[in-house]
Amino acid sequence: xxxxxxxxxxxxxxxxxxxxxxxxxxxxxxxxxxxxxxxxxxxxxxxxxxxxxxxxxxxxxxxxxxxxxxxxxxxxxxxxxxxxxxxxxxxxxxxxxxxxxxxxxxxxxxxxxxxxxxxxxxxxxxxxxxxxxxxxxxxxxxxxxxxxxxxxxxxxxxxxxxxxxxxxxxxxxxxxxxxxxxxxxxxxxxxxxxxxxxxxxxxxxxxxxxxxxxxxxxxxxxxxxxxxxxxxxxxxxxxxxxxxxxxxxxxxxxxxxxxxxxxxxxxxxxxxxxxxxxxxxxxxxx
Amino acid sequence: xxxxxxxxxxxxxxxxxxxxxxxxxxxxxxxxxxxxxxxxxxxxxxxxxxxxxxxxxxxxxxxxxxxxxxxxxxxxxxxxxxxxxxxxxxxxxxxxxxxxxxxxxxxxxxxxxxxxxxxxxxxxxxxxxxxxxxxxxxxxxxxxxxxxxxxxxxxxxxxxxxxxxxxxxxxxxxxxxxxxxxxxxxxxxxxxxxxxxxxxxxxxxxxxxxxxxxxxxxxxxxxxxxxxxxxxxxxxxxxxxxxxxxxxxxxxxxxxxxxxxxxxxxxxxxxxxxxxxxxxxxxxxx
Numbered sequence: 001x002x003x004x005x006x007x008x009x010x011x012x013x014x015x016x017x018x019x020x021x022x023x024x025x026x027x028x029x030x031x032x033x034x035x036x037x038x039x040x041x042x043x044x045x046x047x048x049x050x051x052x053x054x055x056x057x058x059x060x061x062x063x064x065x066x067x068x069x070x071x072x073x074x075x076x077x078x079x080x081x082x083x084x085x086x087x088x089x090x091x092x093x094x095x096x097x098x099x100x101x102x103x104x105x106x107x108x109x110x111x112x113x114x115x116x117x118x119x120x121x122x123x124x125x126x127x128x129x130x131x132x133x134x135x136x137x138x139x140x141x142x143x144x145x146x147x148x149x150x151x152x153x154x155x156x157x158x159x160x161x162x163x164x165x166x167x168x169x170x171x172x173x174x175x176x177x178x179x180x181x182x183x184x185x186x187x188x189x190x191x192x193x194x195x196x197x198x199x200x201x202x203x204x205x206x207x208x209x210x211x212x213x214x215x216x217x218x219x220x221x222x223x224x225x226x227x228x229x230x231x232x233x234x235x236x237x238x239x240x241x242x243x244x245x246x247x248x249x250x251x252x253x254x255x256x257x258x259x260x261x262x263x264x265x266x267x268x269x270x271x272x273x274x275x276x277x278x279x280x281x282x283x284x285x286x
Numbered sequence: 287x288x289x290x291x292x293x294x295x296x297x298x299x300x301x302x303x304x305x306x307x308x309x310x311x312x313x314x315x316x317x318x319x320x321x322x323x324x325x326x327x328x329x330x331x332x333x334x335x336x337x338x339x340x341x342x343x344x345x346x347x348x349x350x351x352x353x354x355x356x357x358x359x360x361x362x363x364x365x366x367x368x369x370x371x372x373x374x375x376x377x378x379x380x381x382x383x384x385x386x387x388x389x390x391x392x393x394x395x396x397x398x399x400x401x402x403x404x405x406x407x408x409x410x411x412x413x414x415x416x417x418x419x420x421x422x423x424x425x426x427x428x429x430x431x432x433x434x435x436x437x438x439x440x441x442x443x444x445x446x447x448x449x450x451x452x453x454x455x456x457x458x459x460x461x462x463x464x465x466x467x468x469x470x471x472x473x474x475x476x477x478x479x480x481x482x483x484x485x486x487x488x489x490x491x492x493x494x495x496x497x498x499x500x501x502x503x504x505x506x507x508x509x510x511x512x513x514x515x516x517x518x519x520x521x522x523x524x525x526x527x528x529x530x531x532x533x534x535x536x537x538x539x540x541x542x543x544x545x546x547x548x549x550x551x552x553x554x555x556x557x558x559x560x561x562x563x564x565x566x567x568x569x570x571x572x
Binding site for chain 1: 356374375376377385387389400401404405452
């Protein structure tokens, strides 16, 4: 590119005849940055609008209450259930089952993912099954699980595990394979053993994938929890939802759905936070 | 020949590197043939001597380095380092890589101690030693920086410190400055000359820059293509330190011309020559 020195004219011509350079370049729009307070305020207003719209439609719209109870009814139901203790005991049970299921899932999926991804023979032998399990809708396993363990809490845990494990597993498994080979060569050049290569190179470079895998597992596990409670439980949030729906108690159905959604959001945001924490220290070197 | 560094070995008997008739071939599965990467490499390197290996891309010069490092095994011939046959990576050698190969999750300090950790040599004095070499490569103040926060030149300084801190008797450098911009590259060459004058190990330095080789080396092996063999082993008699000024010396220019002639006279390029085409060496200037 050539630069010509010339006194700045008010509207300098460009090299293309007839085209004048703009006086001011349009300011490049960066991404808008919101402060923390702004973000919270925005969320609150957003939610308030949602509930307001719901209330207005339920009240003045031409929708039967059975299909759409008003927000106030739903919240009244929540308060009542909370006072009766139904809400907390069932929420507690669901949470406990979920935590047990997820702890088991991660205890299986993380080591298995690292092993399958890192050991060629295992990868060749098992990855087909892992992908098959990952791809198929886990709900079809429910009848088999009931056949095996019966209708009880362990059935619920089983479906959580079978839902969460493949999701976590595939991410970690593929993550291990992305390890930069030049890092492995560098480690070997210092005389690293296979075990050292794994501990000092493979493991740390897979950490972001483990975090993502955990997040995937957490959301898949929630699906498993709900399926389990629909099919096999006599308590838990999912059970109350089905019961309420069967008895046409729509306010209670909606109330528990709301609780379930909140439960899911809490779980997923917690893991997202974890993931972000991990990623912060770990952007790639370029 | 100008010997700037004294032999580290009492009496200087044991050669740093003794490569005898080394060949490396690869069986190529897809092409169903055998690629000869190196053929009949014979080189001796004294303690504290600086050998540069110059040649076009793909001539097998990096393969030779990997053989000496113990990362690749020769299909024929023997390599001895410090009088011992190479059977794998050892603590008496350290490699500096073209792509730096730094762990992105480690800070400068942690990257520098990486090799020591792998060799199980971390003790009370490690921190001080790491600090010493960080200072030696001029990275003081960047101890806590991650590779992504450093420029290319600085990253390679980390790579150099990581190799030097293990106090190897043979330093293997695989096109260490190839990915660094021309200006920084000259600085790095000067720095390397300064550092090795201080640390005094034998060095094998792979490059495809003729000027770089002449600036740094005691001996230059000119390698030609396919199969990679040593065309000529040259000795550099230009007094040190060889700054930018020494590039204007007639000896420097004569040596440079001679090397270019050797490379241009590559039998693999003979066809182009016979046809009367100008031989444009496929090399880049330092």
